[in-house]
């Protein structure tokens with residue numbers, strides 16, 4: 001197993017890519033702290049969704065706790081670390097994954113949409129990474145941080161002018177943290193998913209033509225599944241990637257390179 005007896009924190013672990021990361025970490029032997037943000041609690045039975053993730057982790061024979069909190073707030077990272085240490089004694093792995101993408105046109109973008117997106121995606125990644133890195137430094141046994149950036153760090157989107165810069169920022173954050181934290185044996189990398197079918201883009205991809213267009217553009221012929229990304233996060237978090245830091249791994253079925 002690739003993460004035997006490690007302790008992993010996964011932000012945005014209730015759904016989509018984060019949920020798959022949490023379960024894959026458990027499958028590979030880690031105890032897991034999942035973070036989520038209960039903003040829309042009533043609308044789709046979040047608590048039962050979280051109970052399901054916890055049950056899946058426990059099915060793999062590992063321990064799990066769920067911690068609610070908005071990653072955009074500096075205190076959330078600190079709380080996550082405290083809960084992880086109280087429950088499992090340490091933190092070895094961070095998957096900084098929580099993110100939002102409220103599609104919106106550029107010219108009439110309200111400042112509140114920009115600020116919320118930057119707050120969750122970029123500031124949130126910074127605060128959680130900082131809190132976890134402080135704990136890892138204190139432990140003195142190194143660690144691995146893997147952030148969910150995006151193919152959108154490299155290419156644009158007309159309805160994502162507030163979002164794509166946050167994903168470029170997350171990639172850049174991991175590069176700089178690789179330098180800042182390398183001396184403590186803490187590796188920092190990012191994954192860059194392409195188009196992965198989750199709640200984040202369900203509405204966008206409900207347009208059959210758009211979905212078919214993406215499927216045609218992807219050389220491997222299908223949209224990504226959360227598990228496609230999760231297995232790459234596990235790899236980067238594991239000792240298999242012990243000499244990899246400051247790197248970004250595209251997980252996009254070949255979408256990025258498919259110019260014509």
Ligand SMILES: NC(=O)C1=CN([C@@H]2O[C@H](COP(=O)(O)OP(=O)(O)OC[C@H]3O[C@@H](n4cnc5c(N)ncnc54)[C@H](OP(=O)(O)O)[C@@H]3O)[C@@H](O)[C@H]2O)C=CC1
Nearest residue numbers: 012014015016017036037070071098099150193196198200
């Ligand atoms: N889907 C895709 O095609 C791609 C996604 N990504 C990135 O992957 C990451 C995960 O996206 P995906 O799984 O698709 O999205 P989902 O919408 O399926 O899941 C988002 C997760 O983030 C959590 N979250 C949202 N806001 C906050 C917050 N303020 N604080 C803490 N947690 C929060 C949600 O919690 P809750 O359930 O409580 O709302 C949920 O667990 C994002 O960073 C996204 O940018 C990158 C490239 C492609």
Ligand SMILES: C[C@H](O)[C@@H]1OC(=O)[C@H](O)[C@@H]1O
Nearest residue numbers: 101150151152194200201
């Ligand atoms: C939400 C989008 O479909 C998705 O988010 C990303 O980061 C990808 O680049 C896709 O645009």
